[in-house]
Amino acid sequence: MEPKEIWKGIYVVGGPGLSHPADCCVYLVDAGRELVLIDAGAGPGIDAILRNVKILGFDPVGIGHLVATHCHIDHIGGLSRIKEVSGCEVSGHQADRDGIELGDRRLTAADLYGIEYWPVKIDLILEGAEETHLLGDLEFHFLHTPGHTPGSIAVYLDLEEGRALFGQDVHGPFSEDWGSDITRWRSSMEKLLDLEADLLCEGHAGIFRGKDIRAYIESQLRRYRHL
Ligand SMILES: [Zn+2]
Ligand SMILES: [Zn+2]
Structure with missing residues (x-):
């Protein structure tokens, strides 16, 4: 598989079949003065x-x-490698800070994957329910969407083509080891539905467009309705 442009200025550059079987989907946004990567x-x-x-x-x-x-x-x-190569700054939520900055092997699920993690410092610590930051020439809206982990975030951008949403691990799963909370996840999913995005970039399931976005998120809500 080759990396490709999904929308004008949005690309998929990583994921199983594109980079490594253990990778989540990694997205690149051309934000003009700088490039922004969603996950590593x-x-x-x-x-x-x-x-x-x-x-x-x-x-x-x-x-x-x-x-x-x-x-x-x-x-x-x-x-850590991407930071080394590019000198980029990193954003992440306060509630997932112990995983990212201290590399707690339970919180990062590194043990599950059998992968070594080199912790990095978060430069832009997100704390609010919603924060907007100018990255390059684009306004990135950061939404706190706890549930899968306490500090999970989604990012959306309003572009010419419409609203692009990076929902990442919309599909769960959930574990006490990472502090998952199904009730909080449900209200986070409602928040994502309210955005009425035109493009959803998911962390493992790939790309959804238009009406398929609502259908996908609702199917996940149904899938976990008994939890
Ligand atoms: Zn994932
Ligand atoms: Zn995850």
Whole structure:
């Protein structure tokens, strides 16, 4: 599989089949003055992710910001290398800070994957229910969407084509080990539905467009209705 443009200025550069089987879907946003990466993959696929960025015609040094959507190893394992290569700043939520900054192996689920994690410092610590930050030339809206982990976040952008939402691990799963909370997850999913996004980039399930977005999120709500 090759990296590709999903929407004008939004690309998929990592994921199983694109970089490494353990990687989450990694998305790249061309924000004009800088590139923004959504998640970093598990780590072992990092060279492939950086190669994919180059294949698309971008210089990885131009990655100015990396959004860590939550503290699981399949999303943050590549953080330290990308920070090293690009000097980018990293955003993440206060409630997932112990996983990202201290590398707690239970919180990161690193043991589950058998992958070593090199902790990184969060430069932009998110604390509010919703925060907006200008990254490059684009306004990124950060939504706190706890449930899968306490500090899970979703990011959305209002672009010419419509609203792009990076929901990442919309599909769960849930574990006491990571502090999952199904009740909070349900209200987070309602928040995502309220956004009425035109594009959903998910952490493992890929891309959804238009009406398929609501159908997908509602199918997840149904799937876990007995929990
Ligand atoms: Zn996760
Ligand atoms: Zn994941």
